[in-house]
Amino acid sequence: MAFHINGRRLASEIEQHLAAVIQRHQNRAGRPPGLAVLRIGDDPASGVYVSNKEKACERIGISRHGAHISKDITLEEMLHVIHSMNEDPLIDAILLQLPLPPSLDPGILLEAISPEKDADGLHTLNLGRLLKGEPGPRSCTPSGIMVLLANNKIPLEGQHAVVIGRSTLVGKPMALMLQSANATVTMAHSHTIDLSSITRRADILVVAAGSPQLIGARHVKPNAVVIDVGIHRVPIDEITENGSKSYLCGDVNSNELEEIASALTPVPGGVGPMTVAMLLTNTVMNWGNRCTLDNPLEDLVSF
Known part of the structure; x- marks a missing residue:
């Protein structure tokens, strides 16, 4: 009988670890980590995924700065939203929830996200860092x-x-x-x-x-x-x-x-639960880098 690898249990353990890290470093940082999840349109599956991510943020103390955006938004308007979040000092990580409406090019929007705020490691610079074995957000x-x-x-x-x-x-x-x-x-x-x-x-x-x-x-x-x-x-x-x-x-x-x-x-x-856990991990890592904290997750992220 095959052994079932329990991602839900491990994700819960990671969340507890991240919550402790946030609590330990929050006074020094002056604020909690911030994550912006951008959902465009009304794809039902995306709605479920975004809700799960927001609940996970609440559980461990990450502040949420996301937005549910109309499918009719133009590329130029969406780029403006991303650029404003790049400049927001309270946001450490930005996630563009895929898939997007057909009118929007995901490649252009993903490239617009600052590499230092990339929540899913999909920016070209961070994919290059992965290829070269350099530190950076990972998918x-x-x-x-x-x-x-x-x-x-x-x-x-x-x-x-x-x-x-x-x-x-x-x-x-x-x-x-x-x-x-x-x-x-x-x-x-x-x-x-x-x-x-x-x-x-x-x-x-x-x-x-x-x-x-x-x-x-x-x-x-x-x-x-x-x-x-x-x-x-x-x-x-x-x-x-x-x-x-x-x-x-x-x-x-x-x-x-x-x-x-x-x-x-x-x-x-x-x-599935591990995907959400690593989104939280990337957010906390970005927070630590932007607030010049010592690497609080060195024991967790080593690949």
Whole structure:
């Protein structure tokens, strides 16, 4: 039976650590850390994600400076919003919640965020810092996965890791972080031929494909560690006993892997909570840098 890697519990422990750090340094800094989450439009999933992030901020003492912006905002108006937040001394981190309305170019808006206030490590400068192994904000989902692996003492050095998905948000930074930990990394994607022949060689399989239950028993070798990044709400034909018309699943068919994998991240409760935890971590790190505090999270962020 596969061991279930509990991201929710670890995220809670990280939140407690961050809350203690904020309380310890707040008098010296003169203010709490500040996070601005920018949600544009009315995408339902984005609404849930932003609400979860705001609640997490409240739990640990980060002040919120976000905004829910109309989908009709122009690019020029949105750039003005970001520039004003870049100049706001109470804001340490800015997160642009994706996806955006079709009228807005995410690349232009992400580049407009000050690299020192980048909450998700997506600015070109911070991606370059990751590539060169220099300090800087890291993309929240892959960094959360790295902390999960380290906390569960899953060895990476010399292991063959396969990453499915090549997005700038997850796949590419994930591969770089695994390489930095001395894993041998293969990347697969939607144009990969004979996917199972590649994934079955993986000691560690990270699935960020964006496709419900893409990965099953035929894709995974015995005793592999499987990290499921996806989360999907899938409709069902009949309403369940609790009245639900859908269920949540990931990119992995976890039922098929219970007797094959050595460890799995569940959906929900695996990678998702860690993504939020690392957003909070990036905010506190930026706060420490901007308020010239000693690195308060050196024991947590080491990749």
